[in-house]
Amino acid sequence: MAAFITRRSALTVIAGSAGFASRQVRAEEKSGRAIYPVAVPIYQSQFVADRAGYFKDAGLDCKLIQGGSGVKTREIIASSQGDVGIGDVTHPMQLANHGRAGRILLPTDTRSGSVMFIVRKDLWDQGITTLEKLTEWKRPDGRKPIVSVSSLGGTNHVWSSYYMETMGLAEKVTWIGTGNVDTMLGSLKSKQVDVLVSSLSLLNESQQQGWGTLLFDGTDEAIWNKYIGGKVPVTCHFTVQSTIDKDPPKMQAYVTALWRAAQWIKTHSPDEVCDAIEPYVGSTSRSANVLEISALQKVADYDGVIDAASFARGEKVWFREMTGIKPLTIAEVVAPDFAQAARKAYPG
Numbered sequence: 001m002a003a004f005i006t007r008r009s010a011l012t013v014i015a016g017s018a019g020f021a022s023r024q025v026r027a028e029e030k031s032g033r034a035i036y037p038v039a040v041p042i043y044q045s046q047f048v049a050d051r052a053g054y055f056k057d058a059g060l061d062c063k064l065i066q067g068g069s070g071v072k073t074r075e076i077i078a079s080s081q082g083d084v085g086i087g088d089v090t091h092p093m094q095l096a097n098h099g100r101a102g103r104i105l106l107p108t109d110t111r112s113g114s115v116m117f118i119v120r121k122d123l124w125d126q127g128i129t130t131l132e133k134l135t136e137w138k139r140p141d142g143r144k145p146i147v148s149v150s151s152l153g154g155t156n157h158v159w160s161s162y163y164m165e166t167m168g169l170a171e172k173v174t175w176i177g178t179g180n181v182d183t184m185l186g187s188l189k190s191k192q193v194d195v196l197v198s199s200l201s202l203l204n205e206s207q208q209q210g211w212g213t214l215l216f217d218g219t220d221e222a223i224w225n226k227y228i229g230g231k232v233p234v235t236c237h238f239t240v241q242s243t244i245d246k247d248p249p250k251m252q253a254y255v256t257a258l259w260r261a262a263q264w265i266k267t268h269s270p271d272e273v274c275d276a277i278e279p280y281v282g283s284t285s286r287s288a289n290v291l292e293i294s295a296l297q298k299v300a301d302y303d304g305v306i307d308a309a310s311f312a313r314g315e316k317v318w319f320r321e322m323t324g325i326k327p328l329t330i331a332e333v334v335a336p337d338f339a340q341a342a343r344k345a346y347p348g
Contacts, residue, residue, distance in 0.1 A: 029061040030250050035082040037070045038150055038180045039281050040199055041292045042235060043086050045108055047277035049261040057260075058253035064280070069179060070154030077102075077239060084239050084254045088155035090318055092238040093325050096333050101241035103335040105255050106342075107233035107301045108262065110310075112159045113292070114199040115218030117147075118206055120191060124213045131164070131216050134195065135172035144174050148184060148193035151177040153323070155235060160197040162317045163218050166227055170322070181283040188212050200295045201281070204288035219295065232314040233306050244335065252338050259304060259342035266302045266348070270294045302348055304339040306330065 032055075036043040046064055049055050055062040065082060067073035074091040076082040078100050085091065086108070095102025119128060128134050134145050149157040152175060164170035173195075178187045185202060187193045189211045196202065196212065200219075206212035217223060237258050244251050265273055270293040274286060281289050311330045319327045 029056065029059050030247070030253070032060050032062040032084075032250065032254070033065055033082040034062055034254070035065050035067045035073045035076050035085040036280075037067050037073045037087055037154065039066060039283050040114075040181060040201060041274075041277060041281055041289050041296060042109075042113055042199060043280075044265060044273060044277050044293065044296065045237070045258050045261045046086055047280045048264055048273070049257045051276045051279075052261060052264055054257035054260045054264075055254075058257040060250070060253050060257065062254075062257075066180075069151030069177065071151045071177075077243075080240070080243060083243055083250070084237055084258075086237050087235065088158055089233050089236045089238075089314070090153070090158055090323055090325060092236070092240075093318060093328055093333055094153070094323075095238075095240055096328055097326050102238060102333060103241055103244060104233070104236045104238050104306065104333055105251070105335055106237045106258055106262075106304050106339050107306050108235045108237065109233070109296070109299045110231040110301050111219065111221070111224045111228065111299045112155065112234045113219050113296050113299050114156045114197070115159045115163065116198060116200065116203050116214060117160065117216040117218065118188065118196045118198060118203050118212040119215035120188060120194055121206075121210055121212050122191075123194060124215070129215070131167060131169055134215065135169045137194075139194070144172060145194040146192070147173045147175050147195045147197060148178045148187050149175060149197050150179065150184065156197045156199075158317065158323060159234065160218060161322050162320075163216075163227060165320075165322065185209075185211070199292055201284045201288040201292035204291050205284050208285070208288070219299070221298075228317070229313045231310045232317070233301065233310060252341060255338035256342040256345060259339060260346050262300065262302055262304065263346065263348050265297065265300065270297065273297075304343060304348075306334050306336070 070087040073085045077085040092102030178184045188196045270290045273293045
């Protein structure tokens with residue numbers, strides 16, 4: 001495979017197979033759109049599939065589009081303006097509940113990598129060093145503490161709210177969605193929010209800038225196992241059944257490319273992965289991104305299988321009042337055949 005070009009070089013160069021550079025092959029490519037919520041490394045499998053040329057290898061002329069949040073990504077997929085989205089597994093479940101037949105195509109992780117509670121540094125210095133102390137504190141105007149997530153109903157909201165519910169604290173804070181990386185960090189810097197729930201790259205960035213520090217690490221394996229119980233699919237590639245029905249070979253091409261990307265990530269160092277995805281994650285520093293990629297590799301799902309046990313563990317989080325999702329069976333929402341075919345074609 002050709003070396004990746006960093007953003008410090010020519011970002012327009014995309015690594016790919018020389019055999020797919022001919023006009024004949026390009027004429028046969030199917031156009032497509034893959035949607036990701038915000039510019040952070042957790043969505044790296046889409047980025048690698050693009051940069052490594054796996055989409056093109058699969059016969060796709062695929063454009064990657066930033067949706068702006070998990071909820072917006074879901075809406076784009078529901079409206080068929082995008083073929084494949086990446087986000088929390090609750091997004092295809094929400095679609096299924098609303099008659100859109102959402103389908104999980106490929107899981108990307110086994111626990112969440114974006115449930116780090118980042119508290120304002122000035123509050124930490126005042127002694128707000130636990131979630132319990134946070135909920136006992138009031139803002140100067142007497143209001144409850146404000147906890148920011150990328151989008152209400154998105155990944156970090158679903159899982160952070162479950163932790164808070166289990167501790168009996170969820171109703172003692174105000175939840176708001178603040179959007180992409182820049183606005184999330186800006187809201188913490190400007191003290192418009194008191195806690196930001198996100199990933200390691202944003203924690204590192206806020207620490208380096210002196211805006212925030214770690215309050216509670218919901219990504220820690222011991223904490224995860226205490227509250228969740230073990231492996232659970234958290235983030236996934238998803239679509240709707242109508243998109244599958246429209247062109248099954250095209251959907252297979254997507255899943256095969258994304259499967260190959262996951263296997264590439266498995267066998268490369270965090271620095272190499274960062275080189276590959278750097279054009280997509282420029283809002284945070286390289287050091288922060290490398291740290292997050294290191295953490296993501298520890299929680300990644302390199303098997304691409306959602307089994308009955310992991311689905312059952314997730315049910316208590318997915319199917320509760322906060323999400324508003326009516327219970328679904330694994331057969332109603334998971335479409336495993338594409339991943340099975342990809343594994344057969346490219347054994348991990």
